[in-house]
Amino acid sequence: MTVPRSTLRLQFHRGFTFDDALRHVEYFAALGVSHLYTSPVTTAVPGSMHGYDTVDYAQVSAECGGEAALRRLADKLRERGMGLIVDVVPNHMGIAGSGAHNAWWRDILEWGRHSAYARHFDVDWHSPDPALRGKVLLPILGAPYGDELAEGRIALRFDAGTGRFTIAYGDHLCAVCPVDYAALLQAAERAELSALAERFHGLTTQPADQPRAAQARDALREYVAQHGLSSIECVLHAYAPDDPVTRDHLHRLLERQHFRLAWWRTAADEVNWRRFFDISTLAAVRVERPDVFDAVHALVFRLYADGVIDGVRIDHIDGLAEPREYCQRLRQRLSELREGAPYIVVEKILARGEPLRDDWPVDGTTGYDFMNDVGALLHDPRGAAPLATAWAELSGRSASFADEAVLARRKILTENLAAELDRAARGLHRIARDNIATRDFTFTSIRRVIGELAAQFPVYRIYPQNGLRSATDNVFFDKALNAARHMLSRADHAVLERVDAWLGSGADELANPREATNLRTSALQGAAAGAFNHAAAARRTVQTLFSQLTAPVAAKAIEDTACYRYGRLLSRNEVGADPGEFALSVEQFHANNLERARRFPHAMLVTATHDHKRGEDVRARLAVLSEIADEWSATLHAWSTLNMPQRRAPEGGEPADDTLVDALTEDWAPGPAAEAMLYQTLVGCWPPDLSVDDEAGIAALAERVAQWQLKALREAKLRTTWLAPDEPYENACRAFLFDLLAPQRRDGFLRELHAFVAHIQCAGVIDSLQQTILRLASPGVPDQYRGAELWDFSLVDPDNRQPVDFENRAALLAEKPPSAFLATWRDGNVKLAIVQRMLALRAHLPELLGQGAYLPLAVQGVHARSVIAFARRQGNAWAVVIATRLAMPLLAGDAKADANAGVNADANAGDRPPCDIPLVEPSRWQDTAVRMPEELVARAMFDWLSPAAPKVDDNGLLYLRDALTSMPVAVLVEDGVPRA
Structure with a gap:
């Protein structure tokens, strides 16, 4: 391989x-x-x-x-x-423009169920809605169908290049079925067109007729090529939308097509084909x-x-x-x-x-699982409770992410994926109707039950085999089952139990156990065998429908809703993470790496992706707030008070005397929760080299944050949404943001913001370098997201997909060790140098970091919790990885670190100025040491990232005061000559 x-x-x-x-x-x-x-x-x-x-x-x-x-x-x-x-x-495939770009989709719009691609897409051709039977819902209209038709925005067109009649709406082109071409051409009442119409007479949608339709269409195309488009204008005029009579002709033509044009708002409730999540421009394929x-x-x-x-x-x-x-x-x-x-x-x-x-x-x-692990590792678990309390007090929302998640799931099921919920419920209802014991289970009761199961589902989906859930599936399904049983009325419990069986519990779903036994005997014959096979196939179908419901519900509810509502600490609100899980211990991180090395040693390791909500260095800096929870909570309250005059009424307006918002009301823009999240975002993404006097730089930052803010507000789906945007509120929120960052705030909020970032940014840099080294040295295949070799303070897309200056990065590559760039860390060269040096080590010793064993190393001493260490071993080759973590107290220059460790603080600790270099002063480590493997006690080890060559003492201890003298991370190997 x-x-x-x-x-x-x-x-x-x-x-x-x-x-x-x-x-x-x-x-x-x-x-x-x-x-x-x-x-x-x-x-x-x-x-x-x-x-x-x-x-x-x-x-x-x-x-x-x-x-x-x-x-x-x-x-x-x-x-x-x-x-x-x-x-x-x-x-899934893209269908934007309807059939304009996707030949498969155009074909099913043209031929319906008899298209060669009708079964390529996951379309329910047997919709219970009579208006959709044999049709595809096209929710592309910007307003209700009747309005758009009356306004003349829907029109019949002819494509001279393909010989097709199409229905045009903006950029959308929907192919008219050739069965209707004869009537279209005859409507012009011209002899030559009537002759062409004869070619289309008697056509059906059956596959056998489609080649004849293509030939007839070619003849029409050649006719128009010879006589010009004007020769066909009379046909288009007969269906023109600007006259009531011809508009009615157009409407009747539309009613005969294999698609139904509809207002885009109908998609959530009525779409009869599977989408990617709730995106109606992406159609799922089978x-x-x-x-x-x-x-x-x-x-x-x-x-x-x-x-x-x-x-x-x-x-x-x-x-x-x-x-x-x-x-x-x-x-x-x-x-x-x-x-x-x-x-x-x-x-x-x-x-x-x-x-x-x-x-x-x-x-x-x-690699989302690794990104979650290393992200959680950066957080101090002691900050979880106080930050949750502060968030609840400030925002008025729940302190528990689980509460937000369930609310979001219910909202998504009700407003965004109602059609998908209906489809799964219909599948189960058909099974119920086929069984005399369950024929009285109503569609509504089944829908209620699976809706609650989906709302409580703790993972994306289950993976039944041969109609049965595995033990692994049941671990998670049973959590949803128990929660649903608690939430549903007792009247629904019988339905819930039967739905559990149909979704693969292993319990028999037939009313008569003896009948079930007979059906499963080797003597299955005739109708009984057919009934059994039909029932098994039906169960597998509904299990798929349920799985293809819970997966998008999880994605939309968690990643795209709850993560924008819950703001305890935004560094944990990331794709693949559970914001309810605040921190991960070193022991858990080691255990997960060991498991990954055992089961999937070639899995990807990422800390940034094209889908991340915040750049890896934004998350690393925000994680520092977990170490100073009380201080951050006080800062939030202070900033909210300071910026109270900038609040807007939700309908917009200047913050003048007549629009000042009373401090006690919640009816203001952006509102307490959105304001608290905004402050976190500003702290997290403030560029390291940005000065409060740089008006152009701050204006550029404001525009970037404004893009994030608009997306965050709409994704939260509280006061504005993508489906029904509240533009006055959104504009008021934008105005609030730009007021905060206005030049006149230079000596007020801006300076406080800048000072706070300066206060925590060295600890944030250490977190960044820690997660970088862990990604590059852990078992697996490290992935480098384009451009994130330097600092990545991007926000959600499109901010994280901006152009990358690779020429600049190439010019910055150097032979110097990363430690040479630590003093000038703001330019990001130290991070680039670590990436370059560690990838060189992987090339130099590919088996060591690619296949080598993973050995957690014990750390002891007063600041043991501020270190993570492990070794990689392949044969006689070793690499020892050491990284500083939870560094804020050690950098703060006060006595907190020693006090937390239960030892006496330095006499002059409180007099130390804030640190400007992301490195713990060696003496601060005191007796903290890594216990090294016995095989390394007598060996000379060299740091791959710096000139250091720390010694292991006779007791097998490597003291941090020796190992981390010039960098907050170290990778010790026996060969001290880097291979570039």
Whole structure:
């Protein structure tokens, strides 16, 4: 298998193409990565900035340079001994513009259930709504259908290039079924068009008629090419929307199509096809079907067979009907195409205690689990309770994230994914109706039960096999089951128990146990066998529907709602994390690394992604607040009081005398919760080199934060939403932000903000370097998110997807050890140097950090809790990793650190000025030491990151005052000569 030594994530789009990446290959090689790891390379919706809205699985994106450019990039990587891993999106396709860009989707709009691609998409062609039977809901209209039709915004058009009649609405083009072409052409009452109409007479939607329709359409296209578009204008005029009579013709034509145009607001309640989450421009595909699987992966298979790519990253694995079977099929097919095992990782959100399934033949996840671990490790658990109390007092919301999560799940089920909930409930209701014991279970009661189960579900989904849940599934399903039983009335408990059985508990769902036994005997024949098989298939279907409901509910409710409502500490509100879990102990971190090394030693390790809500260095700095919880709580109250005059009435307006908001009212903008989150965000993302006198720099910061603020307010779905934005409130919030950062606040709030950032930023830098070194030295494949080699103080997208100056980063690469850059840490060179030096170590000793054993090391002494240490061992080769953690008290220059450790403080500790270098003064470590492995006691060890060569004493102790003299992190090896 081509296992990457390390990867670097790139985002391709028309502004950063394959040839752009080609120009920077020398930098990527010099940095030390072994593989580039890219966003999807298939053709996406024109102008896509991410590539996850694929419209053509068979073609490399022309906007990104096309296949020739991709192959040039791969060839250049091969010359440098590097490889390529690409993102694959098997769950959904982009349908923006309706059929304008996606030929598969256009075909089902044109031919309905008889389209060659009708079963490629997950469409419910048998909707209980008569208006949608055999149709696809197209929720694309900006206003109700009747209004848009009357305003003339929906029109019949003719595409001379394809010979198609289409329904046009803005950028959307929806193909008219050729069955209607005869009537369209005859409406013009012209002999030549009537002759063309004859070609379409008698057409049906059956597949056998579709080739004749294509021939007739070609004739029409040739006619228009010869006679000009004016020759067809009379047809369009007969269906013009500007006259009541012809508008009625247009409406009747629309009613006959295989799609129903609808106001975009109808999607949540009525959409009859599976979407990606609640995004109506992304339609889910049924990759579980062999023909769809082959079509989706045709390009990937060809590129892998040709040696262009070495592996794949699978996007949103939980959206698939059968993730296990998908992974098995994918690995088998790739393995058949060339020698060696392919590298396969999956994007999977794992809850604490939830394992990646052993029967998925993959190399691990894309690293959200590691990002969660290392992020939680940065936090002081002693800050959890006081920060939660402060948040509840300030915001008026619950101190518990679990409360916010359940509320958010219920809101998403009610307002965003109601149609998906209905579809799952209908599937269960059909099973109930087929059984005499449950035929009186109503649709409403079943919907109520599964709605509560989904609201209480603690993980993304379950993975039943042969209709039964596994023991691992039941660990999490039972939590939801018990919570639902507590919340539902006793009248619903019988329905809940039966739903539990249908969703794979193993309890028999038939009313008569003897009948169930008989059905399962080897004598199954005829109708009985058919009934049993039908029941089993129905159960598997509803289990899939339920799983494809709980996964988007979790994503939308947790990542995109509750994480924007709960503000105890925003550094824990991240993709893949549970904000209710505040901190992780060193022992737990070691245990998780050991488990990862045992089960998935080649899983990715990330601390930044294209989906993160805050840059890795924002989170690292905010984690420091957990160490000074009381101080931060007091600061929040002080700033809120200081900025009270800037509050706006929710309908907007200047903060003049007539719009001043009373201190006791909650009806103001942005409101207490949003204001508290705003302060955290400003503290977290304030650039290290930004001065309060830099008006241009602060204005640029304000614009960035304003983008985050708007998204945060709408995602929270409290006072404004994407579906129904409250623009006056949003504008008032924006005005509040810009008032806070206005030049006239330079000697007020701005200076206080800057001073507070200066107070904590050295501890934040230590956290940043700690998580960087842990990512690069832990078991797994470290991934470097593009540009985050320097400080990453970005916020949620689009801020975290800004252009990267790779030329500047290349110029900053140096042979000096990272310690040489610590004094000038604000420029980020120290972080870049650590990345470069550690990747060089991985190249120099690939087996040590790639396959070596992971050995937690004990730390003792007064400040033992402020250190994490472990060793990597492969044969006789060793690396010892030591990192400073929870450093704020040790840097603060007061007696807190010693007092917390239970020892006497230095006599002059309170007189020390705040630290300006992110390094604990060596003497402050006192007797803190790492207990080294016996094999290393007599060996000479050198720090890979600095000139230090600390000695282990005769008792096997390595004192921190010796090991961390010039850097807050150290990596000790026997070979002290770095390989660049």
